Amino acid sequence: MCVECYIDKSRITPLLSPINCLKNHTQYICGTCGRCICIEHDPKRGLQRWNFPFKSLEIAKMYLRTADYTLKEACGIYEIENHKGKKSYKIFSNIKDLDSYLRNNSSKICKNKNPIFKVDDYKEFYSTQVRKLSPNEVEKYMSER
Template identity: 55%
Template sequence: MCPECYSSYKRITPLRNPEECLAQHRQYMCSTCGRFICVSTEKHGKFRALFPFQSLEKAKLYLRSAEVLLKKPCGIYEFENTQGRSQFKIFSSETDVELYLKKKQE
């Protein structure tokens, strides 16, 4: 596994529409293995790494990009959605996790 970006597959990302993503979105390039990770930000400062992932493996692929953009070490947290399925989200602090859980309950 790459010690910098946490993946053993340097061509695994982008996961969706790779051509469009590489051509049009800002990319973070891992300086160890050369893997590109999409760091394109949306209007409200959101980026792919902050949205829920279907699996831990996929979340791990974006963990490094979250750390780069947030400039902090991050962790992956598992949640169950209303259908009882697992979702994985990246957060940079326990406070952010608590805020997210609070919002979800509203």
């Protein structure tokens, strides 16, 4: 697994509409493996992709680095269930944030309030870049997938 972005597939992201995301959204460019992770703020709500629930732990892990980097701390991935028992995975910086989410979403529960994935320590890496890609970089990245 990449020491910086926690995933061993260095071109797996973006998952959906990759060209559109790479062209138009600010990316966290992993200084270690080169993986691009969308870190764009949703213009309406001011939220980033990692603020939303993920359908699997694996996908949540792909975005965890952008949460850690944004908040400058090691965040955790928690398993959330809705009233039908459907699971989703959501990133929170700590239990307090998880609890306030649960208070505001009364149909959701979190059985195990320990993160199912989290790194030990937040680290900075000096080759990290956060910016939009040039058209040539988009083309190169896509050809490497």
